Amino acid sequence: MAAIAYGRFSLHDARGETGARVVIAPEHILLQRTPATPLHDLSYLTVWTQQSIHAVTEELAALAAAGPGTVTATTPMLAAILHAIAPTSTATFRASGSCRGFRRRRQLVAALREQDAPLARTA
Numbered sequence: 706m707a708a709i710a711y712g713r714f715s716l717h718d719a720r721g722e723t724g725a726r727v728v729i730a731p732e733h734i735l736l737q738r739t740p741a742t743p744l745h746d747l748s749y750l751t752v753w754t755q756q757s758i759h760a761v762t763e764e765l766a767a768l769a770a771a772g773p774g775t776v777t778a779t780t781p782m783l784a785a786i787l788h789a790i791a792p793t794s795t796a797t798f799r800a801s802g803s804c805r806g807f808r809r810r811r812q813l814v815a816a817l818r819e820q821d822a823p824l825a826r827t828a
Contacts (some may be wrong), residue, residue: 784796
C-alpha cells in the first residue's frame with residue numbers, strides 16, 4: 706500500500722491555550738480534546754471524494770513545506786475541516802508525517818497521542 710501523508714494540528718482558544726489536538730489525513734480525521742480523554746473519529750465531517758482527497762493531500766504537502774504555523778485561507782479544505790471541529794478556535798499546524806499499510810489508523814492514533822513530539826516534519 707502507498708504511504709499517505711498526515712498533519713498534526715492544535716486548536717487554541719481565545720486565551721491562546723491549547724484546547725484539542727487533531728490529526729488529518731485523506732479519509733481520516735481524529736480528535737483528542739485533552740490527553741486524558743478518548744479519541745473521536747470525525748472522518749464524517751467531509752465527503753471524501755477524489756477531489757477532496759487530492760485537495761487535502763496537496764494542502765498537507767504545502768503546510769509541510771512551510772513548516773509549523775497558523776492555518777489560513779491558503780489551505781481552504783483543511784481550514785474548513787478545522788473550523789467545523791471548533792469554530793471559535795485558532796488552528797495551528799504542528800507537524801507532518803506519513804503512514805502506510807493496513808495499520809494506518811493505528812499509526813494515526815499514535816501520532817495524535819504524541820505529546821512531546823517536535824514541531825517539525827516527522828516523515
